[in-house]
Amino acid sequence: MHKTSFHILRVGLAITFLWIGILIFKAPEAWGGYVSPWALKLLPISIEQAMIGTAFLDIVVGALLLFDTLVWLGALAATIHLIIVLTVSGINEVTVRDIAILAGATALFFDSMPASFIEKLYSNKIKIL
Amino acid sequence: MTSLALLFTLSAIGISETMYLIRKRIAFEKPICPIGEDCAVVLESKYSKLFIIPNDVLGLLSYILIALASALLVIGVEPLFLWNIVLIIMVIITSIASVFFTYLQWRVLHAWCFWCLMSALTIWLMAIIMLASYY
Numbered sequence: 001m002h003k004t005s006f007h008i009l010r011v012g013l014a015i016t017f018l019w020i021g022i023l024i025f026k027a028p029e030a031w032g033g034y035v036s037p038w039a040l041k042l043l044p045i046s047i048e049q050a051m052i053g054t055a056f057l058d059i060v061v062g063a064l065l066l067f068d069t070l071v072w073l074g075a076l077a078a079t080i081h082l083i084i085v086l087t088v089s090g091i092n093e094v095t096v097r098d099i100a101i102l103a104g105a106t107a108l109f110f111d112s113m114p115a116s117f118i119e120k121l122y123s124n125k126i127k128i129l
Numbered sequence: 130m131t132s133l134a135l136l137f138t139l140s141a142i143g144i145s146e147t148m149y150l151i152r153k154r155i156a157f158e159k160p161i162c163p164i165g166e167d168c169a170v171v172l173e174s175k176y177s178k179l180f181i182i183p184n185d186v187l188g189l190l191s192y193i194l195i196a197l198a199s200a201l202l203v204i205g206v207e208p209l210f211l212w213n214i215v216l217i218i219m220v221i222i223t224s225i226a227s228v229f230f231t232y233l234q235w236r237v238l239h240a241w242c243f244w245c246l247m248s249a250l251t252i253w254l255m256a257i258i259m260l261a262s263y264y
Contacts, residue, residue, distance in 0.1 A: 018141060023203070067148055
């Protein structure tokens with residue numbers, strides 16, 4: 001990815017994650033309304049606690065991306081987090097935009113993967129073959 | 130709420146700008162200067178530090194404080210009046226500092242730094258948003 005576009009995507013996603021985290025902290029029970037009933041039954045904690053945990057994760061992801069520190073880890077966490085969000089909420093008029101955020105986070109992850117990790121991945125692939 | 134969202138977004142942009150300058154300074158690399166070629170003249174001048182603290186670090190701390198105050202006001206964490214005062218004071222101080230640094234570039238150094246101007250623009254935009262939200 002071109003360096004400028006990488007940084008634009010990184011900062012854009014960082015602001016999105018930080019802001020969503022803040023909004024969830026403001027009204028965790030309201031955001032819990034987006035979780036499907038089947039997913040609510042699986043929760044070992046209250047929905048409010050789960051949403052506060054989500055807000056905390058969103059802010060950590062946003063901070064990693066904004067401060068340009070461990071971007072690959074932040075992007076990986078964001079990708080996994082968004083897959084879970086889309087699974088437990090389903091695709092509706094609000095979460096449909098999460099598909100774009102998921103694509104952006106995945107692109108950022110692949111572009112920021114440490115060289116050592118890529119080398120390890122390829123050496124393992126060669127061993128398997 | 131909208132003005133706080135804008136202030137938070139602008140401070141996040143400011144954080145990314147100052148982080149870029151800090152990283153480049155620590156790595157002894159020259160930052161990319163998209164417009165003009167005088168970034169290094171300004172960033173390496175004697176005015177790039179306040180006592181011993183580099184201006185980019187002061188800028189980063191200011192942006193973090195503004196972002197934090199905006200976030201706490203949105204969430205509604207008490208004491209709200211304190212976060213409001215922090216927000217107002219920080220925007221006023223950084224706006225005045227930006228006027229001073231822009232004057233230095235214009236009249237003293239006779240060189241323009243893209244990142245410094247971007248930061249000044251970000252802060253003045255914050256001041257305009259804040260003024261507009263109060264009136």
